[in-house]
Amino acid sequence: MEPVSPPDLRLLPLTVAAWVTAWWAVTQPAGPLFIGLGPVALIALGLSIVRHRWAWVAVPVVAAVGAVLLVTGAHQEVRAGDPITAAAAEGASVTVVGRVSADPQRLASTFPARPGAQRWLLRIVARQVVRHGVPAASRAELVVLADPAWSRVSVGEIVRSTGRLAATEAGERPQGVLKVRGPPVVVDAGSWPWRVAERLRAGLRAACAGLPRDAGGLLPGLVVGDTSNLPDDLREDLQTAGLTHLTAVSGANVTITAGAVVAVLALAGVGRRGRVAGTLLAIVGFVVLARPEPSVVRAAAMGAVTVTGLLLSRRGVGVPALLSAATALLLWDPWLARSFGFALSVLATGALLLLAPAWLRRRDRRLAEVGRAESRWRTAVFAALSVPLAAQLVTAPVTVLINPTISLVSVPANVLAEPAVAPATVFGVLTALVAPVWPWGAQGPAWCGGLATWWITVVARRAADLPGAALPWPEGVGGLLLLVTLTVVGLVVAARSRRPLRSGLTWATGVVVVVAVTHGGLPVPGTDRLRPGVPDDWLVVQCAVGQGSATLLRSGAHRAVVVDAGPDPDLMDGCLRRAGVRVLDLVVLTHFHADHVGGLAGALRGRGRPPVLVSPLPLPAGQARSVRRLLGDRAPVAVTAPMSGTAGERGRSVTWSVRTPDPTPAGALAAQTSRAEPDGAVVNNASVVVQAVVGGVRVTALGDVEPEAQRELLRTGVGPAEVVVVAHHGSANQTEDLYRALGARIALIGVGAGNDYGHPSPKALAMLARARLVVGRTDTQGDLSVTAAAGSLRLVASA
CATH class of the missing domain: 2.40.50.140 (Nucleic acid-binding proteins)
Structure with missing residues (x-):
């Protein structure tokens, strides 16, 4: 067996030093950076005098630090002087x-x-x-x-x-x-390059208009990063399945495009220098077409270095090309050091160049030691698993900073989707080139590319519905360090095993399951039958969270929209776990009373960073500040005080709209002006009223609106509903005409046992009985679930 040279990592210390320095330097003004050049120069001079082998390693590192300080200082000086x-x-x-x-x-x-x-x-x-x-x-x-x-x-x-x-x-x-x-x-x-690029992108979008919704929305995203027509629910499924990288142009797209250009030029009889020049021009054109995003620029720079290496007939240029490209780009633009896209691109490429080939070589050595030959299909399967697993292991610690979840299905999903990426890219680029001059002729390659992206969307849809698709993980730096530690341990275990890939997968799966279960994010198989009150086909759940309100609207497999979060984080988290919800698509806080927002931290616990809609009236001020502080610590949570009529779709099965009363009634203005504690009715009447359709079932959640706001809803018109969440925990302050206008069949009351308010009021219960509603109440019946099997609504209680 031919000996394999170890990877050339001589540039790694230089790249790491440049990256760390740039990460810090871009946060500093020009003065400290220029002052820091003096000590760096003295250190470089001292090291150059020392006659030691490590000095010659340290000198380039120190030089890289100085170069980054100089470049960043110059940038900061220019920025400071800009008007x-x-x-x-x-x-x-x-x-x-x-x-x-x-x-x-x-x-x-x-x-x-x-x-x-x-x-x-x-x-x-x-x-x-x-x-x-x-x-x-x-x-x-x-x-x-x-x-x-x-x-x-x-x-x-x-x-x-x-x-x-x-x-x-x-x-x-x-x-x-x-x-x-x-x-x-x-x-x-x-300028003309941008105009040409926009015409090509527009032609690609137009050619994809006749494709099926998912396939046509994904093809421009996969080819040139244009996600303007990508359906929101498909975007979420791609993220859950670990396939989001397919909508961000990366090294794979550049490699596929460059490879196609090389093949065409070779068939045309173009020499090596001509092929290199043509490929470099194609890379530049592709960057303009796909936009110079950090990952695209990194991939293009590495491609240029690699092509140059091929021109010089040098082997093994992959790792040095990656490190050279990363260092050069950090010197050109130090702010790339803080780009998640740039970091993920560099790490994933490094894993493909170092980790996956090492696994393949080690496997070959093991087979050679035992004198056994492996079938081609098993070799292909091993290689197909090695590539996404290597990329997943290396990039996961960064991705948990963006979205604190990990996936057990991303590796097989990537294995299944990968064969379709190359044809989708090639046919997509061909479509973009043909569409502006021959729109009808572009339909052929568009349908070929659409067939490839159709397969990717099928994989994403199915994978997102599987157990283990989005397991919660500890947030922040702690979660990153935990995952790095477990990854290193798993790689060491795999390195010492005779079956590295199998043992690595076993270790990773075991660790994920243990951590996820202890963190409260993974339902153990078989526990569904221990939850009789939360059936698998639930559409709406009114949570038993004590004296407060929390409603779940099912937006997909293991996903939900939350309307209010009850008073207690642990109780809220428990209800979501009983319902099997792992990801939140949207949170609506109808108003800022503690019995509706106190459990927000439990709702968000390990379930991503959903957008949050809040009441337009930030009272009581202390509670509103607490909510804003909590959401601010979980950036980038998007917080919006919606206008009446605001509407949208979340996941696969929820469409919704909100009704908001006048956010500044006289009582609220007086309270804000005097800084006095507002009257409870003022805050209640500022509740956001949510009207949603969940799996075909219409739901209205009234928050805590009092009769004044209820009459306003009647006056301005309110749509029909099959399910209503009764206002203010079933207090006596209800307008019967509103409930009759809704025409609901099921009424849900979120209320705590033995509360001091007398909720639900006998008057309210009598009113609901006259309106012939089936009433569920969480104080005596526990979690309340609404299902719609065979088109028939059913109320299921857990107690």
């Missing part, structure tokens, strides 16, 4: 002219029914800023929060708009946030 920096610090109103540098994205924190309520996010690189009528040149990068009219701008266009600036946090690449109202003024269409 936008001072204007952002003062919150000034300005007019900005700049080039659009990133595609507009609709913010997940808004769920509008009216187009004017939408907010979109994009980035521009400023060219000129006008403040107090005085123009000044600028090169600042800005995040723009804008109206829906901005959704039609494209990368490369020069736009002008007026808005108010806000400063960003230290360490963020943008120098400010520009909040604008109204449409942009397009000053110039931009």
